[in-house]
């Protein structure tokens with residue numbers, strides 16, 4: 001894959017796009033503003049991934065040397081300039097959306113998230129939990145961004161709630177996975193400050209909180225009965241993740257749990273889509 005495409009982490013960026021598409025499906029709105037919003041989220045998420053790899057190049061040289069910057073396929077200067085161009089494009093599109101729908105919220109969300117992504121990569125990630133909370137907020141904001149475009153704020157906040165806690169849990173598991181490189185670099189993550197056991201308990205608590213509350217989207221009439229079928233499968237992935245991380249905090253198991261959680265999130269996306277028809 002081309003290094004300038006790879007560094008965007010298109011898989012993640014497309015997942016963020018799916019969150020906005022889900023809001024469009026739930027709101028049955030496919031007008032131009034939400035279509036521009038889809039492009040905006042792809043560009044903004046890509047920009048966040050690029051600036052993150054720009055500031056992470058030393059840690060990634062240990063943990064993930066195959067990435068575009070540590071492997072030498074993209075220079076630091078080009079990565080920085082590339083992320084700024086992507087951020088500016090996303091902000092420009094956010095301003096166009098706000099102009100069309102006559103609401104400043106989409107523009108404000110893009111600008112605010114761009115600042116958070118930059119500061120996450122520059123400093124927030126190196127302090128305990130603030131980095132994890134930042135990524136969880138950014139991920140959850142995809143739903144709120146979509147809701148701000150089509151005027152579906154309440155439902156988007158419900159979905160953002162689940163995305164926030166499930167992403168927060170996964171970020172803690174990812175920090176457990178990166179323990180060795182982070183320790184060598186002196187990063188202040190939850191596993192390094194409070195240990196792997198405490199981290200696993202916190203991650204499991206967040207997973208179980210979101211999982212136990214997820215049927216509420218059916219009980220309060222947001223989604224129909226069909227939502228519960230794929231949700232049950234997603235919950236199996238989530239509960240398995242909680243069980244596995246509590247049982248074993250080895251790095252290899254953290255990798256497995258991180259993948260399980262991501263798969264559960266993708267199945268949860270299907271549940272949201274199926275539940276809104």
Ligand SMILES: CC(C)=CCC/C(C)=C/CC/C(C)=C/CC/C(C)=C/COC[C@H](O)COP(=O)(O)O
Pocket residue numbers: 009012013015016019045135139140142162163166167171174210211214262265266268269
């Ligand atoms: C209980 C229940 C219904 C939970 C739902 C959880 C859900 C649907 C979460 C969706 C979250 C979402 C919108 C994800 C978009 C993809 C994304 C940008 C995630 C942020 O990832 C940052 C992460 O650090 C990247 O790591 P990696 O995936 O290993 O590259």
Ligand SMILES: CC(C)=CCC/C(C)=C/CC/C(C)=C/CC/C(C)=C/COP(=O)(O)OP(=O)(O)O
Pocket residue numbers: 012016040041044045048049052056109110113117120121125135138139141142145174
């Ligand atoms: C709604 C709008 C306008 C934007 C949302 C933008 C989104 C979805 C951001 C999601 C989270 C994200 C992509 C954050 C960027 C920073 C990032 C990649 C964090 C994870 O990186 P690390 O913690 O360094 O872990 P790895 O690099 O090892 O994956």
Ligand SMILES: [Mg+2]
Pocket residue numbers: 052053056
């Ligand atoms: Mg990184």
